[in-house]
Amino acid sequence: MALAQLGTVVTQAQLAQTLGTRVGVGTPFSRVERLVRWNLHVRPVRRASIDDLVASLAADMAVIAAITTTSGLPGWGNIRTQHTVLVVSVGVERIVYHDPALAHGPVSALRAEFLLAWSEMDERVAFLSRDH
Amino acid sequence: MNEPKQVKETGALYSASVTDLSHPIVLEHDGRPVAALMSIEEYERYRALLKEHRRISVLEARRAADRAVFGDLVGCALSSGEPVWVPAPEPHWRVPYRSFDGRLLAAVDVDARTRAVSLTDEERAALLKQVERLATTGNVPA
Numbered sequence: 001m002a003l004a005q006l007g008t009v010v011t012q013a014q015l016a017q018t019l020g021t022r023v024g025v026g027t028p029f030s031r032v033e034r035l036v037r038w039n040l041h042v043r044p045v046r047r048a049s050i051d052d053l054v055a056s057l058a059a060d061m062a063v064i065a066a067i068t069t070t071s072g073l074p075g076w077g078n079i080r081t082q083h084t085v086l087v088v089s090v091g092v093e094r095i096v097y098h099d100p101a102l103a104h105g106p107v108s109a110l111r112a113e114f115l116l117a118w119s120e121m122d123e124r125v126a127f128l129s130r131d132h
Numbered sequence: 133m134n135e136p137k138q139v140k141e142t143g144a145l146y147s148a149s150v151t152d153l154s155h156p157i158v159l160e161h162d163g164r165p166v167a168a169l170m171s172i173e174e175y176e177r178y179r180a181l182l183k184e185h186r187r188i189s190v191l192e193a194r195r196a197a198d199r200a201v202f203g204d205l206v207g208c209a210l211s212s213g214e215p216v217w218v219p220a221p222e223p224h225w226r227v228p229y230r231s232f233d234g235r236l237l238a239a240v241d242v243d244a245r246t247r248a249v250s251l252t253d254e255e256r257a258a259l260l261k262q263v264e265r266l267a268t269t270g271n272v273p274a
Contacts, residue, residue: 024267025260026207066206068198079211079232080194082202120195124204 001086001098002062002128008038029066029084032126043127050115053125054090062128063087065097068120072113075102082121187244190215193225197240200249201229201256210237210263217244224250229259231266 003010018034021027035042045052056063069076069083085097088106095114098105109117118125153171160166170178188196193215202208213228223244230236238259241250 021207022260022264024209024264026205026209029204029206066204078213080198080213081208081211082198082204082206084206120198 001100002064003035003038003040005062005086006040006128006130008040010038026082029082029121029124029126032064035128036131039131041129041131044124045127046122046124048123048125050090052127053087056127057087057089060129064126064128065118066121066124067114067117070113070117073099073109073117074107075099187223188225188242188247190217190225192247193242193244194227196242196247196249197225197227197251200251201238201240201259208260208263209267210259215242231263235266237262 003015015021018037019027019031030044032044033042053063053065063086064084065087066082066084067073069079069081071078083099083101085099088096088098090096091108091111093111094108095111096106096108097114099107153169153174156174157169158165158167159169194212197215198212201210201212209232211230211232213230215225215227218224218226218241225242225244227240227242228236229238229240238255242248243250
């Protein structure tokens with residue numbers, strides 16, 4: 001999703017191979033840096049702020065946020081696990097994002113609910129942009 | 133604890149009073165309470181109470197367990213459940229880990245005082261292997 005947003009077309013298989021994804025086990029978030037192979041600038045940040053998200057979105061970056069799912073996020077029910085979403089917009093009351101685990105999208109969550117899920121992952125985020 | 137005795141502007145009184153510590157004794161200086169004397173049994177009971185109350189919260193326990201189990205993994209088909217309080221022999225929280233279809237795969241203990249997580253590298257590797265096996269055999273949505 002994030003790569004498509006930046007105009008890079010990659011198959012799921014290529015992506016999984018590059019990130020070393022294990023089926024069912026997932027991927028260490030830190031491996032997002034490997035996306036540089038597709039001529040992207042990747043900046044992982046821990047303890048980012050909501051203002052960082054807003055500024056990056058305004059600069060047309062792709063924003064991948066690490067979260068711990070909660071029942072307050074669409075589609076997760078009682079499942080609590082570590083996950084990533086692609087943030088689309090940050091509003092006063094709601095945050096809109098694409099969730100790769102959901103068949104539809106984008107979806108939105110209450111801002112407070114999203115911030116709680118994000119804080120459980122130390123506000124980790126990766127900002128992606130085209131490498132000029 | 134019973135109502136404390138009070139010893140005001142002590143000197144000789146002090147040495148006399150400590151022979152009976154069936155009740156705590158409050159020492160005063162210039163009219164202000166400055167210390168309390170209690171029997172060693174009461175003191176040990178007090179320390180045990182402090183220890184008991186110094187336990188980590190259920191949220192902290194689950195967070196500690198998640199950090200140990202997931203590390204910085206994202207997209208793992210494993211869900212942490214509500215921790216269960218286990219008071220003895222050592223107080224700890226037990227955090228269940230289930231596959232997305234609800235199957236219990238592991239229970240991880242978190243020491244309620246030290247926050248230490250009882251999960252070895254080998255146990256973690258075995259757990260993730262189990263999740264991978266379930267996902268690749270199509271039993272669990274990944």
